[in-house]
Amino acid sequence: MGHYLLRRLLIALPSLLGISLILFVLLALAPGDPFGELASNPNIPPEVREALRAKFGIDDPIFVRYLHWLAAMLHGDWGFSFASRIDVDRLILQRIPTTLYVVGSSQLLALAVALPVGVYAAMRPYSIFDQIANTFAFIGFSLPTFFTGLLLILIFSVNLGWLPFVYRADIDATGWHWYSEYLKQAIMPIAVLGLFQAASYTRYVRSAVLDVIKLDYVTTARSKGIGERKVIVKHVVRNALIPVVTLVALQMPSVFGGAIVTEQIFRIPGIGSLLISAILANDTPVIMAVTFVFACLVVLFNLIADILYGWLDPRISFR
């Protein structure tokens, strides 16, 4: 096991290095520059822009810039944002709690809906319940989040006036009022993201359970007189979970990465909105840091998923 882990981690290193090189070169070759806004302002002499470019090292050759970046990154220095002139790690840390809260809750909501619904639907395939669940699942993942988001805003904010649609990270209230305000403003984004995710999870859980439920060992368990509840929970779900675990594990990085579209609609100050505004402002160090952290998380969660397989199904061994 330890040997396996070490080997996997060693393999991860070159792939992360490759990812960072590709990301960096892509960003450097992309058109646009962070000081474009200065160009159309007649009050700012072009020398200032030139000086800023030189100061922030944008005019150096790509490879030199990459080595600088890599060396700094190894020292734990993530660089600083051109747009706000503060360190990137501070910028990201500031955004993580909000993203974890909103996207994390939506993932929990998705699992809380998808697991029971999927399993129950698979237990009685083609029943009325299954048909309804399927219909809703199809509707759910056919509707993009920007559409459902706007729809919810229209219904709950504009027409009914129940919920605010501008998310505020700083709420000037204390005690229970603070919690209720925090909850109120998060209901819509969590629902939009959670139900969208739940729709596809439901389909996966249902088909995974259907595959397992017909197998001989389940029939054996039943014929031994084990209760239906125990059969499902202990024998069926545990084995059906393997593909679902892969799916959920691969979704986990996005909990940190935020949800770009939904964050933009509800003005949630999460990682996703940081990334999109950095892209629009050509703020390369921020884009680089966010995408690289994302890449690390994908590699990490792949590893975690592989380890979880072994726990769920001891036949899978680590070599």
Place this chain on the structure above:
Amino acid sequence: MNERELRDLISEVKAGRLSRRSFVQSMMAVGLTAPMAGMMLSQSGVAMAETALSYKPPKAGGGGPLKLLLWQAPTLLNPHFAVGTKDQEACRLFYEPLAGWDQDGNLVPILAAEIPNKENDGLAEDGLSVVWKLKKGVKWHDGTPFTADDVVFNWEYAKNPETAAVSIGSYKDVKLVEKIDDHTVRLTFAQPTPFWADAFVASYGLIIPKHLFADYAGGKSREAPSNLKPVGTGPYLFVDFKPGDTVLGKRNADYHQAGRPYFDTVELKGGGDAVSAARAVLQTGEYDYGWNMQVEDEILLKLENGGKGKVSIVPTGNIEFIALNVTDPSVEVDGERSSIKTKHPLFSDPAVREAINLLIDRASVQKFIYGRAGYATANFLNNPERFRSKNTKFEFNIEKANQILEAAGWKKGSDGIRAKDGKQLKFAFQTAINSPRQKNQAIIKQACQKAGIDVELKSVVGSVFFSSDTANPDTYSHFYCDAEMYQTTMPQADPQFFMNQFTSWEVATKENKWQGRNISRWQNKDYDDVFRQAQRELDAVKRAAMFIKLNDLVVGDHYILPEINRPRPTALKTGLVPHESGWDNDLWQIANWYRED
């Protein structure tokens, strides 16, 4: 309009026969800014009007929270680094300049005790120095008194190229700023400076405290903790800042203007898009103020119907215009297209330029695309619908365009496209991607078709079009295209900055990495001469007459075709009184904002 006519107008104002406001408006009609008009009046002995900003609350505080919504989020809170207006607006909550510009071009003192003029010995006869008297009893938020040392420090800080301040343009030509006593400073210029109200005034004039920034001038400017935690003299104390998201402030009980501010706390939220920001102010009333409502007028009108708020339109000097390329973009000379050594094969014929000018349906563009957020114009900076314009007027006339082209020898071929000497009247027309602009392109293409001109439309993503990337041929400054359309902004300052974009030494070329500001590459000896004179001219009226002449020279040659003047629309919740000005930031008078019942 020449110098004499200007003097006549000014004496009318002096005698009280013409109101100050209509004088300013007729100056804008000939292409000047309101601040420029204000300077003219003050030099001619008409005092800057004491603008009475209405303010009704009986005492400071008690107004509850003020909630501002910007659809672009502020990313930093140091006014000397504030690139976009979003950052400048956020800085305005905490920092203040010596003075700001009001809607009518009056300089309004904020941290200054009075505006320098000849009577109070503030202005030197030779135009080489200005003396500012500072308001007494002003304290920084941490209790330290505000003095002349702070003002001097801001000049040292901003002019240092190591600091990399974007405000450097306003300070680098000031030779010396010296402290006369604790509340008086003198600015000495390197050369006679007719427009002296630039340093320490309006958005680039916000003053930061010396005692907190002194250790961080120059190369270490980025490390100052106060970049993120402003300590200013303004009406609100800093509470919290999340870059790219929110700025929070609370009322400064020790503020130097008695009885202000009215609101107890202020929240400035950023991000999202313009339409939903308009919705949050006009339809649901979640916010009090919505910044820069770049939303189609149709939608705004619909949202206003709810009755929760209204859109306020503030005139500015921003102009959407079309530039015809003077040079030939299809020929490469010394590794550079659109080289000034070439001539455009079609546009070098004045008849073609005149015809194209007649084919721009400015009235329809205003009516169907911009609505209240655009005034059709034939001048740089003018509102012809409301103000008399003597020099240029716009016309949309397909028939006349056809006649002109016919007379100049451009005959229609079998495909309906005119041609002369084997050259077809076909050109490519580019702009940035932005839905009103694409509609605008289509309107022009249609009209041109009717006159036998074939226009090929091209749209480039804004971040590429406006970038300074020297390697990308699609930027507006490379201008590797026959015609292009974009907006040029005229900030608060002197027209001199603005008008240098047509001087021959500013031509964008490969040699200056396309950093030159003259993008159409239009060159004119008369223009250069008059511009040089205007740079030295100290008499504000003579100088104004020169700028009017410059404007006429550019527009009269039909290479530059002004189209729409874009005022600044903001969304306001019913009852909010914000004292906006198109020559300064929206929040320039944030201390005097209040809410009426």
